[in-house]
Amino acid sequence: MNQKSEFSVEGLRDYNRCGPVRWIISHCLEHKLYLFVGLFGFALTYIAFSGARVMFGRGAELIIEGGDAQAVIAVSLAVLILSVSDGLFALLGSMVMVILSTRVERDSRHELYASLLGKSQTFHDQQRVGDIMARATDDVRQLNFVIHPGIMFIFDMFLGFAVPMIYIAAINLELLLAPVIFVICYVFVVRRYMRRLEPVMMQQRMQYGTLSARLEETISGIEIVKVAAQEIEERKKFKRNAWKYRDFFVQQGKIEAAYLPLLMFGIAFGFFFLHCLNLYSRGILSIGDIIAVAGLMQVISFPVFISLFSISMIQLGIAGARRILELIEQRADIDENLAGHGAAVVGAIEFDHVTFKFHGSTVLEDVSFTVEPGQTVAIVGQTGSGKSTLTQLVSRTYDVDEGRVLIDGVDVRDWNLDRLRSQMGKIEQDIFLFSRSIADNIAFGVQNATAEEIENAAKEAQAHDFIMSFNDGYESEIGERGVTLSGGQRQRLALARAFLRQPRILILDDSTSAIDSATEDEIQKAMRRAQEGRTTILITHRLSQIRWADRIIVLENGRAIANGSHEELLRSSEHYRRIFARYGAVESPIGQLAAGGGA
């Protein structure tokens, strides 16, 4: 049952994941004591509850046949005690079940979350955040309801049938006829009912996930929606999805409306009463007995009545559990490899005939190169040629399909993932900032950074000044994904975040594209300092940076078509020269600037 995982948590139990029901049960069994005490409490509840009905029979006998005051008090007192203990035992059972159900909710959300953290990027590329959200909150909450009151109702059903029937049998065995036939039909009908309801419930949950994911997407992209004036179109789409959900909801309502057992019970009660009357006319039953058994028969109606809700609840819960399991069970392709190589990174990187595919189509093909420790390698190439993807192989975000990526001579797959990644620093092209304070964002990559360190990193990244221009300085909260910052400001925060980490290998993926040249001048100085002594992989379109790289790799359509230092490439690579020629084509102010003594 051991899955691969990029991240594991200590002390997390293994649950049975063979199916949603077993999974829920295995969660419940973690808290056996509660389960047992709960069962016990509910058993006593029903015994007391049904016992009170028997006492009613006694009371009726006292009325019809007469009895002394003492007997009356005895019966009343018995009813009092039984009714009160009915309530108290129910209280006990219910409290215990609450603990059980909330624990299961907590534990399963925990399990799901840990497993999500352990999944590889390949997995996350394919998920919609809105759907994951729906699963981790709503579906998990459904689990809570499965147990309380869901499972509680199962107890109810079981005990609610068994206990009164035992009492009835004690009064007259023959009277069991109607209830027994009813229970048999009930089991049969309920099974059919559940089979009809299940797909609707499952589809309903799935549609809810879709609805939530679509909504999340529209809101995230609201700027584009507005600017393209597509509000009407989005409304139509939303309406379509909401309609589908509505249909499943109504379908569920209609299936529930035709819940047969309620009708069956009414008819069974008619027969039961007839049977009683028959026994009475044969002198076997007294009126007191009829009152007692009629009361007992009504005890049975309670679980029948309740089962209408509990079945839906249980089915929703199972549907939820299935969706959660679906996520947990998806294969992760990368393992954190705890026993792997864990030395300090020196910084040599080697690509050895690497081929990489996204879903079967090749993105990198037979790429080979080496970078010495401390060197800076620049990767250039057209959009979509695979530059960003190449860096993701270094940090082992994805695994290669063929060939090897070696860090310090050790295949990244043999590295302890934690040791490997924690010694790298990366500025991704698509910068993600968390909606926390600026200070927290800069300090994201390290534990316990001091305010001073944070400030220094910000200064290096030329971010200090603009941060101080905000009302709350470093404590300013950034909106979701950093929406309240300008593009260049976001990049500078990401730079500060990477600088503060002091990594052995630094990966800069187009990290100054939104920054103006003057600001970049300053940043470049800091970057040079940061690059010193560490291996740097640099993706940029700025010649000045490329120029200073020790080695340049030219990618075209996933192939490394040239590789060498700037001078070498100028001499040997037609392609490389062509890139430079493009820059050269721009009308150049150099003459006048050079004449003016340069800058």
Place this chain on the structure above:
Amino acid sequence: MGFIMDGLDAEEYDRIYSDWALVKRILGYFKSHLWKMLVVGAVVFLSSVMDLILPVVVSQALDQLQFSPEAFDPIGTSIILGVAASAGWVANMIRQWLSAEAVGDVTLDLREDAFNAVTERDMSFYDQYPTGKVVSRVLSDTQAFSETVRLSINLMSRLLLVVLLIIYLFTVNVNMTWVLMAIIPFIVYTALKFRTVARRTVTNSRRQLATVNAHIQESISGIGVAKAFRREQMIYDEFKTVNQESYEVEKINGFVFGSIFPILVTIAGLGVAAVVWFGINMAQQGILTAGEWFLFIQGMGMIWFPLTSISSFWSQFQLGLAAGERVFALIDAEALVKQNADDPVDQLEGEIEFVNMDFHYNEGEQVLKDFSLRIRPGETLALVGHTGSGKSSIAKLISRFYEFQQGALLIDGVDIRYFNLSSYRSQLGVVTQTPFLFDGTVMDNIRYGKPEASDEEVIEVAHQVGRGDWLASLQEGLETQVGERGNNLSMGQRQLVAIARVLLQDPAIFILDEATASVDPLTETLIQEGLDTLLGDRTSIVIAHRLSTIQHADRIIVLELGEIIESGSHDSLMAAGGHYATLYDSYFRHQSLEYIERMAG
């Protein structure tokens, strides 16, 4: 309704409605289902009567059995029981069937209204409120609301039963009915007490769930960063705390809700004992028959259950109202961007004029100050300046995403406040700084702004962007799935799709906000060639750091801290030797091989 909002992370746009206003509004949603609701009312009555028949018939049968057995017809009685049960069941079925439809439709209507409101809020709204919370208003709150409506219909039918039962019992025996009713105040009192507690715990529980939701949303969105920095442990620890807190709160909430029934059962138990005792005594005095006595005992059970439900679900009901209130607040939220009229916009010439404009997002962080700028129809204007100098903000103001504080913005000489925004924006073509793609194919995304465009048009436009070279790098060409937010494409590819999207729209005004920043210079030059012809006679605003892309602009504006410090053509600005020249110089130090060589050598 204000009290219930205490602590339930109220947002600024939340407002307080009176209960009556809420109920009226909710009823308004049911208007179109009037006949359904009438039928529901009728069948609710019917099923209550049928539910009442069962105990009454049983009790009368018992009495007959005792006092006049010869006149008693056992089969007839049983048939009545069976028929009553069947009729009740059918009535119930109709009720559920119709109310499922009505509630489903009302929820749908409410969701639609909420969603429409969402699309109408302006950008500052989204800067302020995280996606997760808005989603939860549109989905969860409407859900909670509809649950409540369903519950209310259910309870209403039960309440009716109580009333009918008590009326009937009064005709049987007045004194016993009073004994029975003596317990009601205790039940109601206890349930109301619970309500106070329940309201607090349930509010906490929802707030905690929202926190869990927000945590998951953000950490999963940012999972890539967490992986790259190997900070899963930190995120996990945070989650554990949040989840544990949610557990504690939920447990208490569960205790409260789980104990209401048992405790009330206990109280009802006292009542039953009282009925038993008084009843037997009365019966022994001949005032009550055994059958009637049994009827009162059963009546006890039939009364306490609905009463308990109503009292304890009262908090649920309040919660539903509160959820409704949250949804209505979203629907009614005031737009910060205020339009004075809603005039449709004809074909625009493309003149844009900022008149003495002041603009800030947050008080005290001024972005534009006394800003004036006139862009002629057909002009290509380039904006350059440091990051954070306000370039994108100008673009956003032209898109009318934010409200400005002072001055005016005129489009073709008309105040932008008079436009119908949708028809105005459909003539704008904006490539935003961060490209956002929707899940679907590249083709879908290019077509986004003009859904009726044919495949051929899309293909043509796609080939106009950078001569279509970039299409070759897409795995399945235009049919490539871009993934959520376009994550499965490279950044540069996303920008190219965004450009194609705008080109297809064929707008009167182009705004390109660093639209090619992540594209390699080679591809960029190709795009530029294509754009030059397209932008030729249209108003266009180009923001870029690659000065090579803007030197052919008709006019270049240099911004610093929201003020225009220089303006003119490339040549004149170079000649002036001011900021632009310095910028250009530093840019060239970055980009020109020759220059770099010379400096190095």
